[in-house]
Amino acid sequence: MLAECLIPTTAPQTTLARVVEFFVEAQERFGAARAFGIGSFGPIDLDPGSPTYGRLLRTPKPGWAGADVRQALIERFERPVAIDTDVNAAALAEAEHGAGRGLRSLAYVTVGTGIGGGVIHDGRTRYGSTHPEMGHIVVRRDPRDGGFAGVCPFHGDCLEGLASGPAIQARWGAPLDSLAARSDALDIIGGYLAQLVVSIALLTACERIVIGGGVMTDGALLPRIREAASRFISGYLPVARGDPTLEGYLVPPALGERSGIIGAALLAQRMR
Amino acid sequence: MLAECLIPTTAPQTTLARVVEFFVEAQERFGAARAFGIGSFGPIDLDPGSPTYGRLLRTPKPGWAGADVRQALIERFERPVAIDTDVNAAALAEAEHGAGRGLRSLAYVTVGTGIGGGVIHDGRTRYGSTHPEMGHIVVRRDPRDGGFAGVCPFHGDCLEGLASGPAIQARWGAPLDSLAARSDALDIIGGYLAQLVVSIALLTACERIVIGGGVMTDGALLPRIREAASRFISGYLPVARGDPTLEGYLVPPALGERSGIIGAALLAQRMR
Numbered sequence: 272m273l274a275e276c277l278i279p280t281t282a283p284q285t286t287l288a289r290v291v292e293f294f295v296e297a298q299e300r301f302g303a304a305r306a307f308g309i310g311s312f313g314p315i316d317l318d319p320g321s322p323t324y325g326r327l328l329r330t331p332k333p334g335w336a337g338a339d340v341r342q343a344l345i346e347r348f349e350r351p352v353a354i355d356t357d358v359n360a361a362a363l364a365e366a367e368h369g370a371g372r373g374l375r376s377l378a379y380v381t382v383g384t385g386i387g388g389g390v391i392h393d394g395r396t397r398y399g400s401t402h403p404e405m406g407h408i409v410v411r412r413d414p415r416d417g418g419f420a421g422v423c424p425f426h427g428d429c430l431e432g433l434a435s436g437p438a439i440q441a442r443w444g445a446p447l448d449s450l451a452a453r454s455d456a457l458d459i460i461g462g463y464l465a466q467l468v469v470s471i472a473l474l475t476a477c478e479r480i481v482i483g484g485g486v487m488t489d490g491a492l493l494p495r496i497r498e499a500a501s502r503f504i505s506g507y508l509p510v511a512r513g514d515p516t517l518e519g520y521l522v523p524p525a526l527g528e529r530s531g532i533i534g535a536a537l538l539a540q541r542m543r
Numbered sequence: 544m545l546a547e548c549l550i551p552t553t554a555p556q557t558t559l560a561r562v563v564e565f566f567v568e569a570q571e572r573f574g575a576a577r578a579f580g581i582g583s584f585g586p587i588d589l590d591p592g593s594p595t596y597g598r599l600l601r602t603p604k605p606g607w608a609g610a611d612v613r614q615a616l617i618e619r620f621e622r623p624v625a626i627d628t629d630v631n632a633a634a635l636a637e638a639e640h641g642a643g644r645g646l647r648s649l650a651y652v653t654v655g656t657g658i659g660g661g662v663i664h665d666g667r668t669r670y671g672s673t674h675p676e677m678g679h680i681v682v683r684r685d686p687r688d689g690g691f692a693g694v695c696p697f698h699g700d701c702l703e704g705l706a707s708g709p710a711i712q713a714r715w716g717a718p719l720d721s722l723a724a725r726s727d728a729l730d731i732i733g734g735y736l737a738q739l740v741v742s743i744a745l746l747t748a749c750e751r752i753v754i755g756g757g758v759m760t761d762g763a764l765l766p767r768i769r770e771a772a773s774r775f776i777s778g779y780l781p782v783a784r785g786d787p788t789l790e791g792y793l794v795p796p797a798l799g800e801r802s803g804i805i806g807a808a809l810l811a812q813r814m815r
Contacts, residue, residue, distance in 0.1 A: 399748030404779070408741065426779065470680050475671050478671060503681055
């Protein structure tokens with residue numbers, strides 16, 4: 272890694288101008304880039320045959336709907352620019368250089384401001400017509416959580432509406448690690464996230480699931496998710512056979528917070 | 544299609560002996576087969592690197608656990624034998640010659656004695672280390688259905704435990720189409736099946752979902768699933784954009800009951 276920087280996400284033009292500026296400077300120091308790779312927040316149109324390929328779709332981020340992140344780089348540098356979601360990029364990095372090394376399939380889930388996930392098989396990040404939106408699955412409600420309406424602007428109490436960082440904040444007024452009724456909260460949130468783990472395992476049969484993101488920095492949460500997922504799976508799932516506690520099946524990221532940026536670099540590498 | 548026959552599933556040796564017999568006679572009439580394709584009930588070990596590749600895994604069908612369906616044909620005919628699950632085979636047939644023609648991705652769900660599904664992308668039927676087991680996802684319970692424990696021997700009230708044919712029979716003592724409280728029952732079952740539809744759409748981003756099987760022969764059920772899935776999705780999902788009622792997104796099989804057998808033939812074709 273030759274250079275990196277953190278640019279806050281403000282308006283698209285301001286933000287993208289600073290991205291371009293970073294690369295102008297970096298190329299002065301290190302030579303011309305042969306390709307660019309972008310791991311962006313979504314939703315993005317990832318269908319190469321679509322007229323809006325590479326553009327952001329409807330998003331609550333002000334000004335970003337319709338923004339063409341890729342085009343800003345193409346216009347300035349005239350080089351190939353790969354784009355995928357941040358979470359698909361992170362999944363790719365974990366699959367190739369992190370917790371999925373040696374496996375053919377891996378899922379990556381991030382639990383933070385939102386909940387998202389990507390699935391890699393044989394190095395591919397995409398299968399259907401676009402990226403997954405798995406944070407919005409319907410989950411069975413925990414009776415101890417009754418009455419909380421959820422915070423998802425689209426669905427109310429989908430998984431993201433119940434178990435994302437903002438959902439936890441809205442429900443209890445604080446992050447998980449500072450709660451008085453902490454054990455119950457960990458159980459409730461762990462039970463919701465476990466349902467995504469179970470669905471990924473049952474629908475994709477992937478060999479391992481990596482779970483990271485801001486909410487997961489509370490280290491007490493992962494064991495609760497494993498417990499609940501293991502209860503749901505009940506020894507049924509071939510992928511988790513010989514691993515009843517899921518300690519090898521459901522793991523933290525091996526690349527920590529760097530999986531997204533490493534994944535974007537891998538996307539660029541593939542474009543050369 | 545040159546010849547077909549229906550052999551009841553009894554003990555593995557009896558059943559497989561009759562399968563071999565069928566092919567001996569068919570080859571006398573039509574010439575030697577160049578390859579065989581099997582679409583079998585699961586769970587099957589589909590990892591070509593595994594010592595138990597092609598064998599049935601734990602199954603409630605007496606005598607079938609460990610049975611090697613593929614080997615019976617290889618030994619007798621010394622030809623390549625492809626194997627996949629019945630539902631993956633059906634998904635392949637629908638993708639290539641049925642409701643998925645012209646698309647790159649398709650999911651196929653069957654709702655009958657059990658609930659299963661397969662996802663096809665670019666002609667591939669498998670991604671993870673094995674086939675999906677999506678019938679066993681956790682679903683949010685309908686309050687009108689309170690108290691019913693579900694019939695899944697592994698999970699009780701997973702989707703299959705609540706919405707399969709045997710579950711409907713256990714819950715109401717009759718199939719859907721003969722129930723007095725029919726409208727409520729259709730709503731409850733439709734709401735459960737819709738959650739699988741939503742999860743497939745969100746996790747795989749596939750372009751269309753085909754839903755068939757014995758329970759779906761009650762034509763009143765599909766519209767209820769569409770209604771409930773559309774409510775859950777709430778206009779969020781790019782795959783269903785421009786199709787708010789999901790009439791183009793969630794469809795019956797185009798090949799009817801023949802999708803499985805056509806899929807098995809396609810598997811064989813690929814082995815030649």
